[in-house]
Amino acid sequence: MALGAAALMPGAASAAQPPSAPLPLDQLRLFAEVFGQIKHEYVEPVDDDKLLTAAIKGMVSSLDPHSAYLDKNDFQDMQEQVTGRFAGIGIETGVEDDLIKVIAPIDDTPAFRAGIRSGDLITRIDDKAVEGMTPDQASALMRGTPGTKVTLTIYRKSEDRTFPLTITRATIKLQSVKTAVPAPGYAYVRITSFQERTTPDLAAKLGVIARQQPDLKGLILDLRNNGGGLVESSVGVASAFLPRNSVVVTTNGQVEYSKRAYRDSYAYYRLSSFASDPLQNEPAIFKTVPMIVLTNAYTASASEIVAGALQDAHRAVILGKTTFGKGSVQTSVPLTSRSALRLTTAYYYTPSGRSIQDIGIRPDIAVDQYADGDPDDALVTREADYPNHLANIQDPNEKKELEARQQDRIEQMRLLEEHSDKETPEQRQKDRDRAPVEFGSSDDFMLQQALNKLQGKPVLESKALLERRLAQSEPPPSQAASVEH
Template sequence: MRQSRFFPVLLTTFGIVAMLPRLTSAAQSPATPLPLDQLRLFAEVFGQIKREYVKLVDDDTLLTAAIKGMVSSLDPHSVYVDKTEFQESQEQITGRFAGVGLEIGSEDRFIKIIDPIEDTPAFRAGIHSGDLITSIDNKSVNGMTINDASARLRGNPGTKVTLTLFRKSQNRSFPVTLSRALIKVQSVKATVPAPGYAYVRITSFQERTTPDLATKLRAIASQQPNLKGLILDLRNNGGGLVESAVGVAGAFLPPNSIVVTTNGQAGYSKRAYRATYPDYRLPSFERDPLQNESPIFKKVPLIVLTNAYTASASEIVAGALQDASRATILGKTTFGKGSVQTLVPMTRDSALRLTTAYYFTPNGRSIQDIGIRPDIQIDQYSDGDPDDALATREADVPNHLANIQDPNEREELEAREKDRIRNLHLYEEHTDAETPEQRRKNRERTSIEFGSSADFMLQQALNKLQGKAVLESRALPNGRLAQSDTPRLQSEPEAH
């Protein structure tokens, strides 16, 4: 069945979701006989639980748990979605919800902060990416699903919620009480960090991202007619709508360029998205927002900033611009989320979010487990980025999908794990050797305000565009810490 162009595709750290009409099993694959022996075993286990479990469990609870267990056993991004979870997906698309402003995942039985959304209660409280939530309102999150945690974090504006956080970089736990608010995520922000240079930050890919980007670009072209360079910031961007990602890439690529391709078992999963209006059109706008775009943005020198929390739709944009040699990728290796999930309605109140395809960059690269590797590695802070060893990427998630293009993946992942453990030991040795003054400085270190004058990575991007020396990362390409404490310098002629 062909995907309707009016069903947006959602890409996040936790999945790319194509919202399609319900598909019959015959439409998806040839009919196969049911495994009767296994079904009999299931019925026997079901009956045993009903008869002998310590307390009575209703049929609905058991069957729903069985379905959820079956789906979640496939990979980290396939899930059985209930009515509440579906509503949360819709809220993410529109960018409006009531809560504290956190994007979350899971790690080591705890809830992990992927990103505190800018200008929200969580961001203003100084919560960091990578912090672990160990309890919500004094209730342990051990074993709690992301959906359960999300439901506890959300609530009516003005109500309070207390989180207990563990910050690995400081090896300490502490409580934070937040007042919930109506979160309105502004997905596109733009500034002029230096005359002749523009900075655009995209926090997520929502319904209005492409039109909002077009508005910002028109303003930049008007204010900076002699634009010399542009920085596109995708750090901590966990994804969003694929149409919006295609539109963003299309703003900088030649018309009709391939942005991303997908391929899976079902017919609808095999397609190519191009930098053309039909492929980034959404119901919320009636005409092509990029129609009157200034031609300068097709050729102006471009740098894309990435980190470990640049995921999914963001990786599609970074990969498309990198493959086309249209941009220099600067920062850290991205998350490595390279699969597609399709949201199929099952009942009035439920749906199946099932992994149905891999996606590939225009040159045919699968970034699954690998991510987008930067052309220039840059640390988050001027004094290094030892915390990078603590970052969790797709390759670290249990039961993740394999990269089908990499025959040596197992050996590479084993080597990566050894490197990660080595880095953790180096990190611990570095922490143990710190003076009391250094420890106090680390405790008081706040999250980088992206786009500010204190944003070290942004300053290095500006240096690159201006032909000045660039302080490259202290980490080697494979993630190990460099032997020298002196950052490497890179200088090139000024780009025009």
């Protein structure tokens, strides 16, 4: 299932389209000539529908990483993403180095239980090499009847090894909202994706929290590994914590229907899956309770809308890592009864007018995922690393910044290799055996730092950030503040 960063989809365009420019007849004649040559001279017959579908998909996918032509199977897959029910193994995918990259295993699914990790690269699905496949094509191969098996060949960069993993498919029923009590008086809410039922499910969970903890002291909203979803659902989630009628996100594109502001009111987060405002009777405490939002590099798209809105309103402290940086809106337009066009139609902006395209939401407090640091950060791919990503039109220095980022990544990878060369075999094995963080558990280092912040205790900032500050002789904010006092 390909959720990833490509699933921020408001309703289909209904406004009038701009007048079309004249068709480029010379290029269309060239296309027809190439089509004819393939039909008559290719080594074996090619089906017209297959050839034309491939041409359309190539045309649309060349625009940016998130626009796509959706055939019948792709369209069904998109519907499954929105409703939160599908048959498969449960991973969110993207593309890296022409291979299928695991953005994140979805909690409590066969892939999660089998040990697939964020950042794993899939090189084969059963007997098929995935090189050159789109996430949607790979998703179609991984879907199947519950109870059947699929074998993935995985390359894990952090361990520099390739291995097979056989997983039994199941019916995946995604619960996008999960809660826990990490400490007395504090609530933890994790949102895994933004689906049709996310806002009403969140409202119900918040009601339970308020009844069980009437003296709530703080709330942690976890958006890590959340690859996005419906823009209306992200507006609904932000609305649960913002003052009524606040601006949550604005969008701006070439056509009139793409220019709009989404506010914290029912009209902007209403979906057909619920008949009345699920936040109408929300306990007032959630508008004022101290909040921390957890983010990482796989916090993408609709998740970045929520993080940016809460950060701009000074409603929550963002703690963790810089987010993915997908600041574009995709509109799904039905073409026929069996196909649709998912087209990037706008950039989105935080309430203060920031575009996070390629940049992401930077945390107020940078914290690592692991207590001993995150050396594998150099291996993380973000929106800016895609070769055909959209530019950030607010940033005139983007090209230089991206070049500097690439040089920094190369240096980090060199240092990572040097560190690996110095490790003993026992240390390397320990690194390989390190289990991925179970979000929301007592071993979740980032969550513990969020609790520390809410409780007024010291927070252990990112080791890499502290090392850079030391190299630049720059005191961390906590030290600077103590000097001022």
